Amino acid sequence: MSYTSNYKENEKYLIDRIHFSLLSPIEIRKMAKVTVIRPEIYEADGSPVSGGVRDPHFGAIEPGERCPVCGNTREDCPGHFGKIDLARPVLLPHLGDKIDVILQSTCRNCGRILLPDEKIAYLTNIYEKLKEKWPILAETFSDEIAKQASSVSECPHCGYKQFKLKFTKPFNFYEVRPEGEIRLTPSEIRERLERVQDKDIKVLGVDPKAARPEWMVLTVLPVPPLSVRPSITMENGLRAEDDLTHALVEIVRQNERLKNFLSSNAPESMVEEAWQTLQNVIAAYIDNELPNIYQLSHRGRKQLKTIAQRLKGKEGRLRGNLNGKRVNFSARTVISPDPYISIDEVGVPEEIAKILTLPIVVTSYNIEDARKFVLNGPYNWPGAMFVYKTKQNVKIDLRYQRNYRQLAESLEIGDVVERHLINGDIVLFNRQPSLHRMSIMAHKVRVMPGRTFRLNLLDCAPYNADFDGDEMNLHVPRLEEARAEAQELMLVENQILSPRYGGPLIGGRQDYISGSYLLTVKTTLLTKDEVSLLLAAANYKGKMPEPAIIKPEPLWTGKQLISLFLPQGLNFEGRAKINAGELKCDNEKCFFDSYDIISNGKLLMGVFDKNAIGAEQPENVLHYITLEYGSEKAREFLDNVFRMFIRMLEIKGFSISLKEVEIPNEAKNKISNMVEQAKNEIQQFINDYKEGNLEVIPGRTPEESLELKIIQRLQKLRDDAGKLAISYMDPFNNAFIMARTGARGSDINITQMAAMLGQQTVRGKRISRGFRTRTLPQFKPGDLSPEARGFIIGNFRVGLKPYEVFFHAAGGREGLVDTAVKTSQSGYMQRRLINALQDLYVAYDGTVRDSVENIVQFKYGEDGVDPMLTYHGKAVNIDRIIEKAKVNEK
Amino acid sequence: MPSKVKEEEKILGHYLVPKHRILSLEESIEVLKTLGVRPWQLPRISINDPIVRILNGKPGDIIEIERDSPTAGKYKAYRVVVSY
Numbered sequence: 001m002s003y004t005s006n007y008k009e010n011e012k013y014l015i016d017r018i019h020f021s022l023l024s025p026i027e028i029r030k031m032a033k034v035t036v037i038r039p040e041i042y043e044a045d046g047s048p049v050s051g052g053v054r055d056p057h058f059g060a061i062e063p064g065e066r067c068p069v070c071g072n073t074r075e076d077c078p079g080h081f082g083k084i085d086l087a088r089p090v091l092l093p094h095l096g097d098k099i100d101v102i103l104q105s106t107c108r109n110c111g112r113i114l115l116p117d118e119k120i121a122y123l124t125n126i127y128e129k130l131k132e133k134w135p136i137l138a139e140t141f142s143d144e145i146a147k148q149a150s151s152v153s154e155c156p157h158c159g160y161k162q163f164k165l166k167f168t169k170p171f172n173f174y175e176v177r178p179e180g181e182i183r184l185t186p187s188e189i190r191e192r193l194e195r196v197q198d199k200d201i202k203v204l205g206v207d208p209k210a211a212r213p214e215w216m217v218l219t220v221l222p223v224p225p226l227s228v229r230p231s232i233t234m235e236n237g238l239r240a241e242d243d244l245t246h247a248l249v250e251i252v253r254q255n256e257r258l259k260n261f262l263s264s265n266a267p268e269s270m271v272e273e274a275w276q277t278l279q280n281v282i283a284a285y286i287d288n289e290l291p292n293i294y295q296l297s298h299r300g301r302k303q304l305k306t307i308a309q310r311l312k313g314k315e316g317r318l319r320g321n322l323n324g325k326r327v328n329f330s331a332r333t334v335i336s337p338d339p340y341i342s343i344d345e346v347g348v349p350e351e352i353a354k355i356l357t358l359p360i361v362v363t364s365y366n367i368e369d370a371r372k373f374v375l376n377g378p379y380n381w382p383g384a385m386f387v388y389k390t391k392q393n394v395k396i397d398l399r400y401q402r403n404y405r406q407l408a409e410s411l412e413i414g415d416v417v418e419r420h421l422i423n424g425d426i427v428l429f430n431r432q433p434s435l436h437r438m439s440i441m442a443h444k445v446r447v448m449p450g451r452t453f454r455l456n457l458l459d460c461a462p463y464n465a466d467f468d469g470d471e472m473n474l475h476v477p478r479l480e481e482a483r484a485e486a487q488e489l490m491l492v493e494n495q496i497l498s499p500r501y502g503g504p505l506i507g508g509r510q511d512y513i514s515g516s517y518l519l520t521v522k523t524t525l526l527t528k529d530e531v532s533l534l535l536a537a538a539n540y541k542g543k544m545p546e547p548a549i550i551k552p553e554p555l556w557t558g559k560q561l562i563s564l565f566l567p568q569g570l571n572f573e574g575r576a577k578i579n580a581g582e583l584k585c586d587n588e589k590c591f592f593d594s595y596d597i598i599s600n601g602k603l604l605m606g607v608f609d610k611n612a613i614g615a616e617q618p619e620n621v622l623h624y625i626t627l628e629y630g631s632e633k634a635r636e637f638l639d640n641v642f643r644m645f646i647r648m649l650e651i652k653g654f655s656i657s658l659k660e661v662e663i664p665n666e667a668k669n670k671i672s673n674m675v676e677q678a679k680n681e682i683q684q685f686i687n688d689y690k691e692g693n694l695e696v697i698p699g700r701t702p703e704e705s706l707e708l709k710i711i712q713r714l715q716k717l718r719d720d721a722g723k724l725a726i727s728y729m730d731p732f733n734n735a736f737i738m739a740r741t742g743a744r745g746s747d748i749n750i751t752q753m754a755a756m757l758g759q760q761t762v763r764g765k766r767i768s769r770g771f772r773t774r775t776l777p778q779f780k781p782g783d784l785s786p787e788a789r790g791f792i793i794g795n796f797r798v799g800l801k802p803y804e805v806f807f808h809a810a811g812g813r814e815g816l817v818d819t820a821v822k823t824s825q826s827g828y829m830q831r832r833l834i835n836a837l838q839d840l841y842v843a844y845d846g847t848v849r850d851s852v853e854n855i856v857q858f859k860y861g862e863d864g865v866d867p868m869l870t871y872h873g874k875a876v877n878i879d880r881i882i883e884k885a886k887v888n889e890k
Numbered sequence: 891m892p893s894k895v896k897e898e899e900k901i902l903g904h905y906l907v908p909k910h911r912i913l914s915l916e917e918s919i920e921v922l923k924t925l926g927v928r929p930w931q932l933p934r935i936s937i938n939d940p941i942v943r944i945l946n947g948k949p950g951d952i953i954e955i956e957r958d959s960p961t962a963g964k965y966k967a968y969r970v971v972v973s974y
Binding site for chain 2: 845847852856858859861862863864865
């Protein structure tokens with residue numbers, strides 16, 4: 001389509017290979033259009049100095065300027081290189097190691113490799129064969145040859161004595177002669193490298209056509225064109241030059257200084273000093289972060305960004321501009337919750353909807369809509385930003401247009417209107433880190449007031465989002481194909497099931513579970529008003545069900561309400577989450593209502609908790625609905641019924657207070673007796689240990705055995721105390737409900753609040769750090785008793801003793817450090833895995849193939865099963881088939 | 891030192907070594923046809939691999955490997971013998 005692309009069709013090429021080599025001085029001279037000899041940039045009148053680093057021959061970059069080299073204006077002038085003729089040769093940094101290898105393994109007199117002729121021929125032969133088949137092995141091979149050659153002390157060709165070379169980074173070479181260490185100047189190095197013969201050098205892994213060794217020593221420096229280092233003109237007329245230009249000025253300055261010294265026959269030491277400076281400046285121009293060089297900087301000590309700094313690192317050209325690019329048609333803002341939108345919707349602020357646009361082609365069916373958009377203009381939602389008149393081939397920006405009415409009337413079929421986002425458009429929504437495919441899902445737009453993206457709470461799980469300031473990104477796919485693909489493959493309702501394990505990833509959590517429990521629990525009877533409220537929340541349009549109780553007033557059970565929404569024919573049998581401990585039972589004769597039975601879409605008994613509607617809980621009711629009745633049905637269920645759960649909490653009220661974790665004095669006394677008893681037993685262990693009577697566990701030292709025994713006993717103490725505390729709790733204690741239904745927290749949390757915190761650990765051991773033989777000063781040295789080693793008898797309700805707080809903090813810190821370390825490590829591991837596996841795909845024939853269609857696996861997962869469509873990884877679930885068959889019986 | 895025959899038995903009888911079989915020319919062509927690949931697109935197995943030595947495989951032979959699979963019961967993989 002003409003409005004989307006303007007590249008020329010015949011300008012497509014495939015890159016076959018990229019070959020890196022050194023520039024030869026001849027090439028540099030050939031491509032140079034100007035020689036830089038003056039360190040000044042501008043003349044007094046503001047024009048660029050001819051022969052300076054901004055010479056016009058570097059290419060036209062000013063508007064209207066004509067290039068003196070190619071005659072083009074700035075649009076067509078590609079820019080031209082220049083050169084600096086160096087007064088003395090200078091080493092290229094980064095190549096020091098290679099220079100070192102070549103110098104070491106060749107003769108300092110004749111330049112031959114320090115091995116006999118026939119050996120060189122033999123090795124060259126082997127090297128060339130290796131190079132063809134195993135290029136990497138060939139490299140190792142030439143390293144080995146270099147090592148051999150550098151240990152020879154007399155040249156086999158000319159008989160010259162060889163000296164050891166010392167190389168100190170970045171660019172100093174010393175020859176260790178009997179009379180002392182002598183520094184080799186770059187000139188001497190270059191002379192030696194020139195003597196090395198083409199036929200020899202191949203064995204050392206150097207291709208003489210691509211890089212003659214002496215090219216590693218610069219005699220002439222190429223100067224990049226102006227378009228590579230543009231200057232910025234500020235409003236006050238001042239010019240700020242690019243960092244590269246500054247570095248080049250410094251090079252020219254040092255080069256001219258050296259030239260002056262040479263022509264005025266200055267003393268050797270001064271020449272030497274200027275030469276070293278030039279070497280340093282050129283090294284810094286290439287890489288300003290080399291170790292042991294003097295770094296170039298602005299006056300205000302900010303480092304210059306030279307060539308290597310442009311390419312390197314996260315913000316560098318490769319990682320910042322090529323691997324990662326910025327995109328248009330995207331938005332980012334804070335997210336906030338909205339339980340009243342569907343899970344496959346996203347609330348988009350009007351402000352954003354007015355900026356993001358979508359091209360629609362005007363047809364006879366939508367011409368009226370298109371006119372309305374144009375009539376509203378760019379600032380009124382829902383309006384339009386641009387109009388492309390196809391026939392005239394012009395693009396009209398509505399922001400600079402007055403007469404919207406005339407434009408709207410002139411619309412004809414085939415024109416394209418770039419309109420605002422409207423309700424129902426498909427957009428992609430993303431939250432970093434994008435760890436799995438559910439981190440980017442397609443949503444339907446819902447334009448809203450306010451300045452945040454709105455997200456249904458159930459979508460938090462796949463994005464791992466919360467609302468403590470999280471921001472998310474939104475992208476608008478613009479072509480029909482992209483939109484269709486997003487809608488069919490990426491829509492939230494198609495991502496309810498996780499491909500990681502067969503089970504729902506989106507589902508009830510926290511309050512949703514508490515709410516569904518309270519709704520379905522046996523004791524809940526709802527009045528007509530309450531039922532109306534609940535059904536209205538669930539968007540129920542049908543008839544009111546018959547009440548379960550008629551006299552004295554009509555009352556309904558929560559199970560009845562749930563049953564209204566379960567699909568016809570659904571059959572389910574299983575334990576609820578609360579089915580544990582004292583509420584345990586295995587079949588339909590369950591007194592505690594903790595065994596769920598759904599028959600033909602009717603919830604007959606049991607409560608709905610985490611095991612029925614929970615997220616990340618495979619083989620629950622939600623999972624079966626999604627799998628057997630389709631994701632659309634599942635989405636309706638999530639949208640409507642889950643709203644009812646929240647409404648139930650709103651009707652009833654749900655909070656926790658200190659009262660929730662209060663236990664009677666009787667229980668407290670029992671716990672302190674238990675503590676006393678455990679302490680005595682542990683004291684007995686310690687005494688036994690001191691007397692040497694402790695029973696030693698095989699394979700352990702006595703100390704370890706003692707620790708193990710103590711830890712075991714303390715663990716038992718905490719468990720017992722917790723059980724006791726819980727046994728005194730009211731079953732409708734809210735904290736207890738949350739723990740039992742799996743909404744939030746566990747028995748351990750309740751134990752810690754009501755009874756005792758228990759043992760704090762660091763590195764899996766009782767806390768033993770701090771002072772030399774004790775943890776804190778109030779304990780006796782060598783005290784092994786529970787309290788002195790981090791066992792906390794206090795609980796959160798009553799509060800901790802000062803030393804207990806200390807231990808708790810020590811244990812808590814370990815957790816924080818662990819998460820910090822783990823996220824960075826696992827993140828990097830995931831990145832490596834993804835980079836290694838990103839090209840693999842499951843082909844249409846079920847095989848797994850790589851990018852060139854090599855077979856990796858003959859059948860995906862060896863059985864060809866998509867885990868997303870399985871029952872918790874099993875392709876066939878016999879129990880479920882039997883369960884489903886029961887419906888048909890009835 | 892164990893005799894060659896004994897070593898062969900040891901390898902073939904080991905519980906971790908799955909069943910290997912060199913396919914006939916006709917079978918090879920059939921396999922390549924059903925997979926729609928050229929021989930070099932198959933995974934490779936070295937001619938120096940002990941099992942290939944025992945079976946006396948030559949470069950270009952296709953070897954069928956039948957493995958026990960935790961997900962599929964039996965799983966057939968094919969490899970082409972290469973000379974390196």
